[in-house]
Amino acid sequence: MIRDPAVKAAEIAPELARLGRRGLLRRDLLRRGLSLGSLALLTGCDLSSHSGIDAALWTMLRFDDRVQAALFSDKRLAETYPASAVTKPFRFNAYYPIWQVQPVPPDWRLAVAGRVAERTSWSVARLRALPQQAQITRHICIEGWSQIGQWSGVPLHIFLRRIGADLRARYVAFRCFDGYYTSIDMASALHPQTILALDFNWQPLTPEWGAPVRLRIPVKLGFKSAKSLQSIEVTNRYQGGYWEKQGYNWFSGV
Ligand SMILES: Nc1nc2c(c(=O)[nH]1)N[C@H]1C(S)=C(S)[C@@H](COP(=O)(O)O)O[C@H]1N2
Numbered sequence: 001m002i003r004d005p006a007v008k009a010a011e012i013a014p015e016l017a018r019l020g021r022r023g024l025l026r027r028d029l030l031r032r033g034l035s036l037g038s039l040a041l042l043t044g045c046d047l048s049s050h051s052g053i054d055a056a057l058w059t060m061l062r063f064d065d066r067v068q069a070a071l072f073s074d075k076r077l078a079e080t081y082p083a084s085a086v087t088k089p090f091r092f093n094a095y096y097p098i099w100q101v102q103p104v105p106p107d108w109r110l111a112v113a114g115r116v117a118e119r120t121s122w123s124v125a126r127l128r129a130l131p132q133q134a135q136i137t138r139h140i141c142i143e144g145w146s147q148i149g150q151w152s153g154v155p156l157h158i159f160l161r162r163i164g165a166d167l168r169a170r171y172v173a174f175r176c177f178d179g180y181y182t183s184i185d186m187a188s189a190l191h192p193q194t195i196l197a198l199d200f201n202w203q204p205l206t207p208e209w210g211a212p213v214r215l216r217i218p219v220k221l222g223f224k225s226a227k228s229l230q231s232i233e234v235t236n237r238y239q240g241g242y243w244e245k246q247g248y249n250w251f252s253g254v
């Protein structure tokens with residue numbers, strides 16, 4: 001079902017929170033040993049095919065963070081698509097009154113903080129000098145729509161290694177210059193398809209879609225892919241995120 005994008009995500013948050021805390025499901029999962037088989041069983045998705053991952057993402061909304069984290073595998077990849085499958089026009093999601101589309105600040109640099117050896121900030125040119133990876137993947141919004149897009153940028157695992165991040169730290173936290181923020185677990189940060197995207201549809205990102213650099217993480221729901229990044233912090237302190245604070249599952253991934 002495609003929801004009207006104007007339906008505020010917060011309106012459905014209580015329902016999601018209630019589903020996510022269904023104790024029965026969790027006990028069931030734990031008893032089954034959190035196998036891939038149990039994920040397939042509970043989500044009703046065939047995970048032997050790639051597209052099962054996309055389908056499972058929808059269903060993961062019902063599970064709590066602990067279960068989702070236990071089911072996470074860095075070996076499982078989100079489906080990739082041919083260029084002909086790219087959704088056009090591709091919508092952007094920034095209709096919330098407090099987050100007007102923000103132009104890139106004049107002296108923008110990406111700041112790094114926390115448990116990292118090298119704290120110098122990053123210009124776009126410097127980010128572009130790192131190895132780049134392209135992907136065409138599905139972006140799934142918790143509000144009930146999805147679209148296929150093309151992004152290219154620096155794999156986050158390469159960036160984290162480059163700045164000498166403590167890869168045993170628990171979290172990577174993202175702050176955005178439009179006021180948005182979110183954070184992810186280290187395993188998801190090191191997933192091979194998690195990138196710091198600089199390009200969208202083979203062109204440099206524009207402000208609507210998160211210029212000059214955004215997180216793009218196809219094994220998680222869209223709200224985890226923070227746009228318009230200002231800083232990245234490697235930390236052991238849980239920091240949650242904007243939508244997470246309204247009741248969405250923090251993990252929100254497969
Ligand atoms: N900085 C920032 N990042 C954000 C958001 C936002 O409002 N601000 N919205 C999130 C949500 S809910 C979604 S679905 C996607 C939308 O990405 P798109 O505009 O490329 O479709 O960005 C995510 N990242």
Ligand SMILES: [Mo]
Pocket residue numbers: 093140141142143222223
């Ligand atoms: Mo979203």
